[in-house]
Amino acid sequence: MLFTNFLKTHQQLQNDKLLLLPKRQLVTYALYALIAVALLYLFVDPAAPAPSAPKPSSVAAPWVQEEEELLPPPSPSPPHQGDERCDYSDGEWVPDPRPPPYNGTACEAIKDGRSCMANGRADTGYLHWRWQPRRCGLPDFSPEAFLRWLGDRHMAFVGDSLARNQAESLVCLLSAWSPPELVHRDPEGRFRRWVFREHNATVSIFWSPFLVKGVEKSEHTGVRYNELFLDAFDERWMSQLGAIDAAVLSAGQWFRIPSIYHEGGGVVGCYGCAAELNHTETSFFAVFRDVVGRTLAEITRRHERGGGGDKPRLVALATFSPSHFEGEWNKGAPCTKKRPYRKGEKELGYTETEMRKIVVEAADEAGAAAAPAGLRFAALDVTTLANMRPDGHPGPYMRKNPFAAGEGRPVQNDCLHWCMPGPVDTFNQILQQTILR
Template identity: 80%
Template sequence: MLTNFPKTYQLQNDKLLLPKKEFVTYTLYALIAVALLYLFVDPAAPASSTKPSVAAPWIQEELPPPSPPPSYQGGERSRSSPQPQAVSSAATPCDYSDGEWVPDPRPPPYNGTACEAIKDGRSCMANGRADTGYLHWRWQPRRCDLPDFSPEAFLRWLRNRHMAFVGDSLARNQAESLMCLLSSWSPAELVHREEDGRFRRWVFREHNATVSIFWSPFLVKGAEKSEHAGVRYNELYLDEFDERWMSELGAIDAAVVSAGQWFRIPSIYHDGGRVVGCYGCAAELNHTETSFFAVFRDVVRRTLAEVARRHEHGGKLVALTTFSPSHFEGEWNKGAPCTKTRPYKKGEKGLGYTETEMRKIVVEEAANAAGAASSSSSTVRFAAVDVTTLANMRPDGHPGPYMRKNPFAAADGRPVQNDCLHWCMPGPVDTFNQILLQTILR
């Protein structure tokens, strides 16, 4: 017992010896303290569990974008690839519009030379583009993570549904990207095609799922400018809707709307059977000069209101993809190129006035439509897929001269035309559909 503690361990100075009762008490206190220490502190735990952060891509400017891993054979991204870990609260929706592009050494999510949905002008690798650095970046939001696109999850949601992409060639670009992403998981059958691919429809038989493309660059009724036919101006009829897609909306469960670039072309505006304005028209026409921003907002607002009116109880989803900027280094119709081979750094290139205003219109009108629907009995849901900033930072992701096969050999000494508006596939446009999936799921 502690009261029989051997004398050989006692302090030699009698004045320092503790009384037996006090010695037992202090010993018990010490044992309790040691027990508590081992109970609440894990001596094997590391000092910190914080993982080292990955340096932003511009920290080492001399390093090129990462090359594909040796096992890459032009196939799809591994389905067992680790997923980024979300850091945002589930109660707070992620703001995917604010972030930066960071290196991603994994192969692209699908084979860019094998997907049959790609329009020839977007198949950059098949057309001879040799540099592949543009394939190895991913979008990293500032306060959260953007999960990899899951074709399985998208097809599970799309089962027994019909999704339509409505708008201009950038809407078509996004639709083709989605088809390639989904086809990497499940085969699709092209069941309808007309007008040089402007109207197409695919069916995923295994899921009874349908994806369509509707060409409608003005969303409302319009006639396109055609230099070949001597037509110098677009003609827009603001009070009439484009029934080529609007009339089929009853059979469509989700519409992804993307328009904007065609509104920047000189146009004459009609409303109520008369000309109400003109953008970029010659003085001799004697029409009131009108801002295309105002017309674009008016068209988006009228279109969303008409969808809500016709299908108030249809349970529709309408997602509006925001404006996608071009990167021509000069005048596009004079062969201006887009020569950059890396994304812009965060803060290196801000949005121009046009891009800012066009994005703002879509975001605001989508929010207004969503608010009106929530305050009524409407079951139509509206949301913006905000891609303007992330697209603005990718001057390297366009076809450039590779909008056709072997462009420099085919040019035969003539200037080579560049496409610095649409997106290579695979490429940045696939991120549009990553955000679309998250918009759908939440």
């Protein structure tokens, strides 16, 4: 560009002089000018684009390259809506220097035990990772688009405390765009409901750790076993199905606790029971599979009985979310990792694999059988990505200032639930794409 401007300036000066030159010299100088222009277009193409900036080299993870500036990773192209080839369950966590999607100390939906920053967790590395699927892109969560879809609808999260964890995450993500109003809360916070007035959008939490009717064990009252009634449904949420447009079911952890199983008015089995009870030992995998299948069949039956309504209804089943206790959870085992596992570094265990498989297969089977009823079933497959995030749990920061009592005092750790913001927000990223499909 400098060379071209110089030539133009030089040519203008020469033109001024040419007006004073004799005719023979004028012709000579004109020939010189034509030769210069020809050479310019021969070696310099003024229409050619400027050379592109070199691509940044790959950035090492922060635990390897702590002193070098962490450049943002390239943004993947979002997948085409409805692209069934996009498998969000297969990928890896990559560094992301951007700030988290909401303020972890300001969102009022966060249960105290998940507000890690407010409880004193000082390290913030767990906030700066994003999930990168192997064969596609996972778009950022869009609160505007989600609320536009959720307008005049009711989304319910049904299940255990991980269902509650994901629901709180969704409310916080949406609150970045529109203020929520808490319109219902039971004393223990197990049943809550928010309304986003600007969109007439509702998000609810229904506590139902077994999905079917059950009574939870309680050590302090001397109840040593869960009681599950396999042929009775939990009407606390089932009775509300007619008013629910989308349900996210999340259960599994409570099935691993010793339980007695009832059906037809009698005991039909037991898991982890003492020998003196004289009950048939039953696999909790088999019971979990039975409960999930019965629940989806009942949802279909009630949907058909009610005529289906005038809106399509979605039932998403979140797969098993592994814990990361480094030892026995009830003996103060911690979770000390400060970074995600790399791909292939931490394989799924047998329990996690089987629990995930049960949910995925149940969603596929229900989807094929219930298509005529206007229902849509989908698996929200988060097991692998959750398994790779040992750094994302509250650990000791499930309570404020856990070490204030001094060294040597026992500290309880939470290596099951997720800090907020944290990996659980990715669950809702995938939920949004599931809805768009």
